[in-house]
Amino acid sequence: MGSVQQPKKQLILNAFAMQSPCHLNPGLHRYPNDQGANYKSLKHWVSLAQKLEAAKFHAIFFADVLGGYDVYKGPANLDPTIPAGAQFPINDPLYSIPAMAAATESIGFGVTASTTYDAPYALARRFSTVDHLSNGRVGWNIVTSYLDSAARNFGLNTQVEHDERYRIADEYLSVAYQLWEGSWRDGAVNTKENDRVAGYADPKAVRQINHEGKYFNVPGPHLCEPSLQRTPFLLQAGTSTAGKAFAAKHAEAIFLHGQKPELIRPSVDSVRQQAKDLGRDSAGIKVIAGMLVIVAETDEAAHAKFAQLAEYGDREGALALFGGWSGYDLSQYEDDQDFRFVEQPAIRSMVTHWASTVPGTEGQKWDKKTIAEYLRMGGNGAKVIGSAQTVADELERWVEVGDVDGFNLSYASVPETFDDIIQYLIPELQRRGLFHTDYAVKGGTFRENMYEVEGHRRLPASHPGAKYVWREGEKVPKYALDEAK
């Protein structure tokens, strides 16, 4: 009896970028082919978006930070960061999205924005604006931020405590949902064809949300009329207990970084289980792993390419990134100090973890040089180097073992890393039936293309934000009636 061939899970592929000379590749702006320094140019981003859309990438995803990496050799010292172009200087990614959207039709745009430093009323307006201007192709990567330098510049002495940031974020999201879903009734805006004579929109279909909470008071109404998705597609990357609980409640896609699929699997299972416990469709949550892929014609050529690129990696910049991510200044340790054995428990546990998981480092001393060399390309994510066959095999293993749905592909050099992926890897993935040859919904919204269902523009019914929807025929949204009871 022949077994029935199950269709393979279709991978989600995003390009992982930042509007800075270097993202997870400190120093690579010095590599002759690198165009990272063109981050200020709309042409640079538009041409990248067009190239990625032609290759059918689901989205370009922009990371963002609101301060410099100034912990290493600090306090408040950017000297090691600036020459490396290590996520500094950095522009606000949101402004470039409408230009990229105007030059493309289906690719999505994920944009990072913080719930710690941005008022929900303003953020909701900005995302609605860009959702309108992109025909529903914007996603929000919700972050709570981690840099002390950001806190200082936003008028705080130090960061708001970690779990408190997530409590604020939770109320923030409820304000945003009320603005996006519950402030304008479905059908509130008249069209010329039906009833514009009656006015632009029905004033009875636009309401104040009158949110009064612990952290925010927002009367509303939402300044923007409803966009195609209303709530932008929601992405989140948190690895702590509070972060995972937040993701399980709010995220439609989660990002994870890890060396091996075996190691991220428990986090994936935990988020899916927590989402299920909240009544959400947990299988529908997209899990996307961060990864650097260096692919070439053969394994040898790919390794040679990686070695060539690595020469441009800036070790000081890499240690500066480590300082910002972890809050620890490694300059306070001797150069030959092996960090697997330091007293500081957070550093010791991080480095011991790397020592036992990073391929090719067995038996190696984990001193500053090793850490810097490890972090100079691809950050803390897995690095997969090889021919298209080797890389595709590894991606399949990640899907099977890690239960991931796709990958956020970072670059060692922009756009060269993507050019290689497009030339070598994507055809191989398509041959294996692992990657689509066209968008599920051409010209569709971010959400339609992530869920591969035409018409799936709004939050899924089981998402907690969906309870705020104000449906046609309702005098006020149901949630408001329930709250008034």
Ligand SMILES: Cc1cc2nc3c(=O)[nH]c(=O)nc-3n(C[C@H](O)[C@H](O)[C@H](O)COP(=O)(O)O)c2cc1C
């Ligand atoms: C793959 C990945 C991408 C991230 N991108 C950003 C980012 O662009 N900006 C940011 O402020 N934080 C970013 N973060 C940090 C997380 O959003 C989160 O704030 C951080 O991991 C601390 O939360 P946690 O303690 O729950 O992990 C990222 C984390 C991961 C794993």
